[in-house]
Structures are given as structure tokens and as C-alpha cells.
Amino acid sequence: xxxxxxxxxxxxxxxxxxxxxxxxxxxxxxxxxxxxxxxxxxxxxxxxxxxxxxxxxxxxxxxxxxxxxxxxxxxxxxxxxxxxxxxxxxxxxxxxxxxxxxxxxxxxxxxxxxxxxxxxxxxxxxxxxxxxxxxxxxxxxxxxxxxxxxxxxxxxxxxxxxxxxxxxxxxxxxxxxxxxxxxxxxxxxxxxxxxxxxxxxxxxxxxxxxxxxxxxxxxxxxxxxxxxxxxxxxxxxxxxxxxxxxxxxxxxxxxxxxxxxxxxxxxxxxxxxxxxxxxxxxxxxxxxxxxxxxxxxxxxxxxxxxxxxxxxxxxxxxxxxxxxxxxxxxxxxxxxxxxxxxxxxxxxxxxxxxxxxxxxxxxxxxxxxxxxxxxxxx
Amino acid sequence: xxxxxxxxxxxxxxxxxxxxxxxxxxxxxxxxxxxxxxxxxxxxxxxxxxxxxxxxxxxxxxxxxxxxxxxxxxxxxxxxxxxxxxxxxxxxxxxxxxxxxxxxxxxxxxxxxxxxxxxxxxxxxxxxxxxxxxxxxxxxxxxxxxxxxxxxxxxxxxxxxxxxxxxxxxxxxxxxxxxxxxxxxxxxxxxxxxxxxxxxxxxxxxxxxxxxxxxxxxxxxxxxxxxxxxxxxxxxxxxxxxxxxxxxxxxxxxxxxxxxxxxxxxxxxxxxxxxxxxxxxxxxxx
Numbered sequence: 001x002x003x004x005x006x007x008x009x010x011x012x013x014x015x016x017x018x019x020x021x022x023x024x025x026x027x028x029x030x031x032x033x034x035x036x037x038x039x040x041x042x043x044x045x046x047x048x049x050x051x052x053x054x055x056x057x058x059x060x061x062x063x064x065x066x067x068x069x070x071x072x073x074x075x076x077x078x079x080x081x082x083x084x085x086x087x088x089x090x091x092x093x094x095x096x097x098x099x100x101x102x103x104x105x106x107x108x109x110x111x112x113x114x115x116x117x118x119x120x121x122x123x124x125x126x127x128x129x130x131x132x133x134x135x136x137x138x139x140x141x142x143x144x145x146x147x148x149x150x151x152x153x154x155x156x157x158x159x160x161x162x163x164x165x166x167x168x169x170x171x172x173x174x175x176x177x178x179x180x181x182x183x184x185x186x187x188x189x190x191x192x193x194x195x196x197x198x199x200x201x202x203x204x205x206x207x208x209x210x211x212x213x214x215x216x217x218x219x220x221x222x223x224x225x226x227x228x229x230x231x232x233x234x235x236x237x238x239x240x241x242x243x244x245x246x247x248x249x250x251x252x253x254x255x256x257x258x259x260x261x262x263x264x265x266x267x268x269x270x271x272x273x274x275x276x277x278x279x280x281x282x283x284x285x286x287x288x289x290x291x292x293x294x295x296x297x298x299x300x301x302x303x304x305x306x307x308x309x310x311x312x313x314x315x316x317x318x319x320x321x322x323x324x325x326x327x328x329x330x331x332x333x334x335x336x337x338x339x340x341x342x343x344x345x346x347x348x349x350x351x352x353x354x355x356x357x358x359x360x361x362x363x364x365x366x367x368x369x370x371x372x373x374x375x376x377x378x
Numbered sequence: 379x380x381x382x383x384x385x386x387x388x389x390x391x392x393x394x395x396x397x398x399x400x401x402x403x404x405x406x407x408x409x410x411x412x413x414x415x416x417x418x419x420x421x422x423x424x425x426x427x428x429x430x431x432x433x434x435x436x437x438x439x440x441x442x443x444x445x446x447x448x449x450x451x452x453x454x455x456x457x458x459x460x461x462x463x464x465x466x467x468x469x470x471x472x473x474x475x476x477x478x479x480x481x482x483x484x485x486x487x488x489x490x491x492x493x494x495x496x497x498x499x500x501x502x503x504x505x506x507x508x509x510x511x512x513x514x515x516x517x518x519x520x521x522x523x524x525x526x527x528x529x530x531x532x533x534x535x536x537x538x539x540x541x542x543x544x545x546x547x548x549x550x551x552x553x554x555x556x557x558x559x560x561x562x563x564x565x566x567x568x569x570x571x572x573x574x575x576x577x578x579x580x581x582x583x584x585x586x587x588x589x590x591x592x593x594x595x596x597x598x599x600x601x602x603x604x605x606x607x608x609x610x611x612x613x614x615x616x617x618x619x620x621x622x623x624x625x626x627x628x629x630x631x632x633x634x635x636x637x638x639x640x641x642x643x644x645x646x647x648x649x650x651x652x653x654x655x656x657x658x659x660x661x662x663x664x
Contacts, residue, residue: 054563074566081567087560091582100578101568152568 005030005156005188006051011060013046013212020046022212023060028156028190033182035191037199038209039235044192047209048158051190052081064155075104080149081158085165086141088133094120094144095129101152119151122181139170146181156188163198175202196236200224208232224283230360233281240287240324242280244356246272256280256356259298259318268356281355284313284327289339290346297348300324302339314339316347408642415635424631433636442620446640449617452531453599456538460546460595461588463539468550468587472557483551486544494541498608501540505533505609529611537605545594553587589652597645617641 007027013020021043028034036044049055050062053074062070069077080101088097098119102112120126123143133141142162149157159178163171179202182189193199199206200220208215208223208231216228227233233241244263248255252267258280272278290297303323304315316324324347331337339345415433420426436442471482489497504510505527512524527533557580565575603618617637624634 052563052567054566073571074563075569075571079567081564083560083564085558085560087558087564089561089564089579089583100565100570104569104574148564148568 002029002032004028005065007063008047008050009061009063011047011050011057011062013043013050013055013057020212021050021057024212024214025060026207026214026217028188031186031188032204033179033189033191033202034205034207035193035199035203036207036209037193037196037236038215039194041211042209043212044194044209045160048081048160048190048192051156052079052158053077078152078154079156079158080152080154081160082142082145082149082162084161086133086145088141088144088148090133092132093129094125094131094133094136097133097144098148098151101148105152115151116147119147122150122184123147123177138166139174142166142174146178150181150185150187154187156190157182159189159191161192161194164193164195171198178202200236206236208235210235226355227281227357230279230357233279233355233357238284238325240282240284242282242354244278244280246274246276246278249274259320261298263351263354265351265354265356268358270356270358277359279357279359281357282349282353284325285311285329286349286353287324287326287328288348288350289314289316289326289328290348292344292346294346294348297346299344299346302341302343302345305339305341307338312338316345318347411635411638413635414631415639417632419630419632421629424629433630433632436633437636437640442637445615445620446617446637449600449615449620452535452538452615453596456535456542456599457546457592457595459535459539460543461591464543464546464550464591465584465588468547468554471547471551472554486547490544494602495604495608497541498537498605501533501537502528502608505536528609531610531615534606534610534615537609538599538602541602541605542595542599545598546591549590549594550584550587553584557583586652586656589648589655593645593648593652596648597641600641600644 004027007025009025011021011024024043024047026047036047038044046055050057053069053072053076056071060070061068064077064079089100092100095116098116099112102115107115116129117126120129123146125140125143125147128136128140128144133144136144142165145162162178163174166174175198178189178191191199191202200223203220205218206220206223207217208228210231216223216232218226218228223232223236227236227239230241233239242258244256244258246254247257247262249267249272254265254267254272256263256265256278263280268278288297292299298318300316300318302314303317306313308327311327311329313325313327316326318324326347328337414425416429416431417425418428418430418432437446471479474482502509506512507524507526507528509528511527512521515521516524561579561583562575565579570578600616601618601621603616603622606615606619617640621634621637621641624630624637
């Protein structure tokens with residue numbers, strides 16, 4: 001059912017001798033909402049600009065519906081871009097901005113008027129046709145930029161951090177609207193952001209990028225719950241990294257020593273050896289905070305508590321000095337539950353909710369561990 | 379409260395300075411010029427009563443109308459050449475790496491430190507019959523005998539362009555600096571080629587700079603009397619020459635004043651057009 005719309009293969013790009021993209025390959029399916037996520041300088045914007053045709057790769061090819069468009073200039077690509085700062089034409093009215101692309105196609109006047117009206121209705125800006133961009137709020141300018149891009153009925157819409165200039169509330173509204181638009185139009189969206197929350201809530205698939213390499217490609221759930229490496233785990237959401245050591249391997253089960261507790265876990269997909277160190281990852285919401293007299297868990301004390309409305313986020317210092325982040329939902333039975341700083345607690349989690357990652361680069365690896373790390377990455 | 383009272387003297391001083399400047403150095407001289415233009419020529423006291431519009435009537439004398447039109451033609455040609463050189467120059471300048479840009483602008487401004495009269499004489503040395511240019515052309519074998527370069531209208535145009543080009547480049551540079559790259563990319567992205575983007579986006583967005591440049595070049599080009607004096611052989615080529623001659627040689631102050639008022643009004647008209655074009659871009663009264 002899904003067919004490839006755009007494929008990038010072996011893309012490399014250097015700027016002033018600095019490698020921005022390194023033999024990167026990626027295929028984008030028709031109709032999906034795919035997000036390029038990464039810190040600034042990871043190559044996500046360059047990648048998007050290459051799809052738009054503003055940059056050309058040093059090596060590699062870009063194919064759209066089977067046609068090589070690597071060297072095609074942007075004006076001949078059936079894709080449109082929503083720019084980070086909207087890039088509206090300041091000397092044109094809202095109508096003329098949206099009509100621009102259709103005028104370039106030399107469409108008949110009546111058709112232009114009809115399609116512009118339609119596009120503006122879609123973003124709820126019908127009443128602003130005569131306004132100039134500077135007479136609109138940031139959110140309205142954003143909508144004009146979207147209408148201007150979709151009016152051409154592109155095969156693909158490229159969005160370069162389109163919401164980064166909006167305030168938090170407006171950003172949430174626009175996120176919902178963009179999703180709605182994408183459903184209604186059935187156009188493939190390629191969305192660039194450095195905001196992992198935005199990426200998780202909007203995307204069908206997320207491409208996590210760092211230093212011009214794809215770190216992980218998967219659904220939001222995969223990226224969040226089963227991060228492929230330490231970078232992804234750290235970048236997407238908050239994570240506790242517990243040091244673990246393999247003490248027993250038995251069939252599909254292994255035993256791992258964490259803070260002196262022995263946990264019986266499923267064998268991870270990478271190769272493990274006896275006494276190997278590994279990361280045991282737990283999201284703050286997976287941490288269970290227990291009473292100090294509980295028999296389970298590790299002893300510690302509360303060093304920070306933050307009321308977040310729906311959750312109570314706390315930081316617990318263990319006896320060895322390491323910090324654990326916990327995020328607990330308020331319970332109907334105990335709506336006033338709270339911690340005081342210095343309160344003694346124990347920290348635990350439900351077996352099976354953790355995620356194991358091999359250690360990377362930080363420490364010298366044995367040959368076997370190196371193999372394991374490679375396995376985890378691929 | 380205390381603060382604002384303490385700030386009052388400074389505020390007052392600044393206002394007095396600004397208004398004083400405008401009043402005594404802008405408004406008063408202009409009133410004097412307007413006054414002189416409606417008075418009668420007097421060989422001993424320069425001007426005297428009664429008031430009349432003779433000077434303005436004299437402007438319509440075919441002889442002076444010719445000078446004015448010819449002057450306009452020379453100035454327009456100068457402006458056009460400055461625009462044709464300055465526009466791509468400013469565009470390229472705005473695209474150069476920032477540090478290099480500062481150096482280039484510095485080089486553009488350096489000639490201002492030398493008096494323009496001196497620079498015009500320097501140009502005379504280059505264009506003279508046995509000057510640099512002729513010698514160079516002859517030693518290269520392009521021409522056999524010196525060409526008449528000096529004391530031609532062409533020499534005057536060269537002089538005017540040379541002196542006024544920076545005034546065209548600087549305002550254009552400023553609009554090109556403000557021209558956002560992503561707006562041009564957006565135009566391409568929406569299907570416009572290079573020419574369509576230039577016509578529909580670059581030109582309208584740089585128009586205020588073009589008009590500012592035209593204002594800064596066209597008017598001085600009509601008034602720079604010493605350029606025809608030095609390079610053009612002292613003919614009445616520009617309105618500036620007429621005005622200078624009326625005040626210094628012919629001693630006809632009313633007529634000189636009337637001619638300079640015509641120049642001022644032309645300037646006002648251009649400024650009005652400039653304002654309109656800026657408003658169209660929404661840079662004012664947002």
C-alpha cells in the first residue's frame with residue numbers, strides 16, 4: 001500500500017570542508033508525516049533544503065516518484081516549502097502572496113481566485129485577503145505561508161521549523177491544525193524540528209539526526225520506548241541511565257546487577273557477555289517511588305520536587321550520589337500526595353519496563369562489546 | 379517623578395539645538411531664497427523692492443528652458459549610468475562575506491575624504507589631451523593621435539558619475555542588505571525562474587533604494603557646477619552653472635533664487651514619490 005515518494009541515497013554535503021551530511025540515505029513514503037529531528041547543526045535543515053532544491057548534494061541522488069531530481073532547480077520541483085520565518089512577500093497582499101505560485105503557472109484568473117479562496121478558507125483567513133503581511137500576527141502570517149505552499153497542490157510539503165517563532169499556546173494549536181491539514185490534503189509532510197515533544201506528537205515516523213548521520217528511524221513510540229543508542233535516548237525525552245552489569249545469561253533471560261539489586265530481564269537484541277557493563281534506561285514516568293520501609297528497590301532521599309499540574313516530578317539522590325528522575329501522576333485516592341525535600345524513599349521499577357543499551361565510546365570496549373555496540377546501532 | 383524633572387534640562391537643550399538648527403540653517407535660508415526670488419534685480423544692492431514674479435517669468439525664456447532641459451538630460455543620463463553600475467554593484471556587495479563587505483564599503487567611502495574639486499582636477503589630468511588615458515591608449519596602439527576627451531559632454535558625464543556613484547550605491551546596498559534570502563528562495567520554490575523573481579520580488583523590494591539613490595544623484599547632478607566648469611569647458615551645461623553665474627557673475631539674484639527653487643521643488647516631488655513607494659511596502663504607518 002505504501003509507496004515511495006522521495007528517496008535520498010548516499011547524500012553527502014560539505015560546507016567549507018565541514019561535513020554536514022555523510023552518505024545519508026532515506027526514503028519517504030507517499031502520504032506520511034515524517035519529522036527530521038535533531039539538535040542544531042545536525043544537518044536536518046540542509047537535508048530539507050536539498051529536497052526543496054536550494055542545495056545540491058556533493059554526492060548522492062534525490063529521486064522523486066522514480067525521477068532523478070538531484071540537479072533540478074526548485075522552480076521545477078513539484079514540492080513546496082513553508083519557511084521558518086514565513087518568507088512572505090512583504091509588498092504583496094495576502095491574496096497576491098497565495099496567488100503567486102499559480103500566477104507563475106499562468107493559470108486563468110478565475111481559477112486562481114477560486115483556488116486562493118479555497119486555500120485561505122482552509123487556514124481560516126478568508127477575511128484577510130486584502131491585508132499586507134505586516135498587518136497580520138505571527139500566527140496569521142504562518143497560515144498565509146502554509147496556504148501559499150499548499151495552493152499549488154504539491155506532492156510534498158516541506159516545513160522548516162515552521163512553529164519555532166510562535167508562542168507555546170499558538171504552537172500547540174498550529175500542531176493540531178497542521179495534522180488536520182495533512183489528513184485533509186493527503187499530502188506528504190516533511191517536518192523539521194529540534195523540539196522532540198513536537199516530533200513525538202505529530203509524526204508518523206521520526207528521523208533522528210546527529211552530525212549528518214541518521215541515528216534512528218522509526219515511529220514515535222519506537223524512538224521513545226526503544227531508542228537505538230545513547231544519543232537518541234538522551235535527546236528524545238528525559239531518561240535515567242542506570243549502570244548495569246550482566247551477572248548471568250540463561251537462554252533468553254539475563255540477570256543484571258543494578259545498584260546492588262539483581263534484576264531478571266529479557267535478553268536484549270545486541271550480544272551480551274558475562275560481566276559486561278550496560279545501560280539500563282528508565283523513563284521518569286516508569287520509576288516507582290516506594291516507602292522507606294519497603295523491601296524492594298534502592299534507598300535514597302528526595303532532593304528536588306516540582307509540581308507540574310498533572311504530575312509530580314521529583315529527583316531522588318541515591319546513596320552512591322547518583323540522581324534519579326521520577327514523574328508520578330496524581331492519584332484519585334490521594335490527590336494531596338507530595339514529598340518534602342530530604343524525605344527518605346526507595347526507588348524501583350517494574351521489570352520489563354526498562355530498555356537496555358550497550359555502552360558506547362565512553363569507556364574502552366573489549367572486542368566483544370564493540371560488536372555488541374555495532375549490533376545495537378544497526 | 380524626580381528622574382523626569384532631572385532629565386528636563388537635557389531634553390530641552392537637545393530640542394533647542396535641533397529646532398535651532400532647522401530654523402536658522404534650513405528654514406531661514408530657504409525663506410531668504412524665496413524672498414530673493416520675488417524681488418527685483420539691483421546692480422548695487424543685489425536685490426530691492428518691488429516684489430514681482432519677473433524672475434519666474436524669465437525661467438520660461440527658451441534659452442533657460444533649454445538649459446534646464448539639457449541639464450535634466452545630463453543628470454538623467456548620469457543617474458541612469460549610476461543606477462546601471464550601482465545596482466549590480468550593491469547587490470554583489472551585499473552578498474560578499476561580512477568582513478570583506480566592511481572593507482569594500484570603506485574603500486567606497488575613502489574618496490569622500492578628498493575634496494571633490496581636487497578629485498575633479500585629478501580626472502582632468504587623466505582625460506587631458508596628453509593625459510594618462512590618451513597616453514595609455516596610444517602606447518597600446520588603440521589610437522594613433524590623442525582623442526579629444528576633455529571639454530566634452532562625455533567628460534562631464536564621466537565626472538558626474540565618478541563623483542555621485544557612491545550616493546547611488548549606499549542606499550541600494552542598504553535595501554539589498556534588508557532583502558531576505560528566504561524571500562527569493564520562496565519565489566523560486568513557488569515556480570518563479572530567475573527573471574520572474576527579479577521582476578516580481580527583487581525590483582519591488584529594492585525600489586525604495588532605487589528612488590533614494592536617484593534622489594541623491596539626480597539633484598546634485600543638476601547642481602554640481604564645478605564639474606562642467608573644469609571638465610566641460612565652462613559652458614552652461616547644468617542648472618547649477620546657471621545659478622552660480624546669476625549669483626556670482628551676472629549678479630541677478632532674483633533669477634538665481636528662482637532657478638534654485640525649481641531645483642528644490644523637483645527634489646520635493648522625488649521625496650514624495652519615495653514616501654509613496656515606501657508606504658506600499660508597509661514600512662511606515664504600520
